[in-house]
Amino acid sequence: MLDRLNQALDHIEHCIGQPEPREVDVAELARVAATSEYHFRRLFSALAGMPLSEYVRRRRLTLAGAEVLDGRRTLLEVAVRYGYGSGEAFARAFRAVHGVGPGEARRGGATLRSQPRMSFRLVVEGSSDMRYRIVEKDAFRVVGPSTRVPLVHSGVNQAIAEFVRGIGRETLDRLAGLSDQEPQGIVSASVNLDPSRAEGTELDYHHGVVTGADAPEGADVLDVPAGTWAVFTSTGPFPHALQLLWRDVFTQWFPSNPYATRPGPEILRVCHVTPDGKEAEAELWIPVERTSPAA
Incomplete structure (x- = not known):
């Protein structure tokens, strides 16, 4: 690649x-x-x-x-x-x-800037591996409140944090009852990102559940077609470890595996957070497609 x-x-x-x-x-x-x-x-x-x-x-x-x-x-x-x-x-x-x-x-006398010609090469570190699995899913929907927020590469996304704080516990409990498939429970789904993925560009953020059930009247719904997903697991400082995982998926995993991204939401499920909120275990679901026939 x-x-x-x-x-x-x-x-x-x-x-x-x-x-x-x-x-x-x-x-x-x-x-x-x-x-x-x-x-x-x-x-x-x-x-x-x-x-x-x-x-x-x-x-x-x-x-x-x-x-x-x-x-x-x-x-x-x-x-x-x-x-x-x-x-x-x-x-x-x-x-x-x-x-x-x-x-x-x-x-004369001016100092100009030069953008060197880039080339990509693989740097083999071997210090850690990446845990992932490939999942085939039927069509589903993400049901839950949504908003438009800026993309943040590092640290807490304050726009998302404020949006989530504004969702009542009663609403979240009612949504949790609709969860009927992987990824289970309340999830975050990001879709319609700018192709550049530049910091500050905007995306649609959904905070809800993955379900095949009918959505409550008036609820925001994101319909997702059937397809293949690569599911990555992360454990570490929150949210820093997750942001590093996103980076490593695109800079390390994709160049080394016969898959490419396809249009669709990127879904994050936080499985466990320590009482102090500093560490978390999470799953990152990325929509993918094979780039070569399976062996």
Whole structure:
């Protein structure tokens, strides 16, 4: 998988570095990587630490910066060469990356920023393993209150914490009675995340139960089609261990296993929390599909 991802990175360089640079087609990158566009965007973001669009923008403006300093093309020619329709649009984008405008940079003495060309490689640590199982599930629904919240990569998501505090105990007890399948009990489901998974982008958050039963009148319902799920188990500091698990699933497990993500909610079930709230055992359910036939 990493070889294919690196081939996709080579394709980015081919698109932006040829004599007549062209737009980077994400669908084509996904074909080169032999995966879906959905999975490619998410895997790239997890491995690179930035959205694909941001990496392409930084690489394009790194090359543009070298041409601005070179001086053989006019600034407008450089702007058009790298896909900007006007000198003003190019100047804004250039300043956002380099901290100075292209005119200032050309006059000399300016310090520009460079986005190095990325490549992915496997670092074998071997210090721990990942506990997971593959589950086939029929269609189900997640029933429970929902809201739109920002994505937080580290620490407590205050928007979610405040939302959950506002759900009454009576409501949670009534919902718990509807739970009739795995994952059991009250769960958190995140869906409709931005493909970049950048911190601060928004997602739909559901706090409820997984069930096949009819939902109470007026309840929020998330219908989930039948499919395959990878279920990961985590034990450790809460919520830090869970956030590390999310990272490791995308940076370690997916590149090493014949599965890719597919559209659907990511479901978190907290199985046990210590009395002081500092440690927790939890399950993370990720919707997946095989990328190669089973042996």
